[in-house]
Amino acid sequence: MFGPTDRSAIERRPSGELESTILAALWAAGAPLTPGQVQAAIETDLARTTVTTILSRLYEKGSVTRSRSGRGFAYTPTEDAAGLTARRMHSELRKEQDRSTVLARFVSQLTDEDERLLRDLLDGDAR
Structure with missing residues (x-):
């Protein structure tokens, strides 16, 4: 589940803020990013699994696409x-x-x- 750092970070942030932060990192990159790369780009203490969960939710909403990258996925925003x-x-x-x-x-x-x-x-x- 969540580590203690992840839980407090999520509880402090308004709904959708993490999604917005992750989308901003993807837009700034201009290229597909893996969850680990997103995690590094947003310079947060969130676990990679939390970033992966948020990216999966964005994928389900149609906000990002994903393509195979090694054993996982790399994500790209569907629009600006x-x-x-x-x-x-x-x-x-x-x-x-x-x-x-x-x-x-x-x-x-x-x-x-x-x-x-x-x-x-x-x-x-x-x-």
Whole structure:
């Protein structure tokens, strides 16, 4: 299971933070990484098995792909940070019956700058 160091590290971190940290390491690498390489890249005291578990969860969610590397796997993100955020936003929107209200509330909470950017994107004036 978890060693004492792993348990305290996980309990201190908000949900999803470890996944985000691991994805950031994969994006920065620009090449497939094994769990051991990810562990070294994130400079953490987490056990390699914990990193492997998180990578497996990311694989099940479709956030990373994996290919054989020796006896294990090397992992690659399926999309960049912006693409992942967009996919998460779509996923949350699909969960709601009243999409109109969700979108209205989302738009009402945008900053003026973000609202202008969204209008430009909707008008086909993408940057």
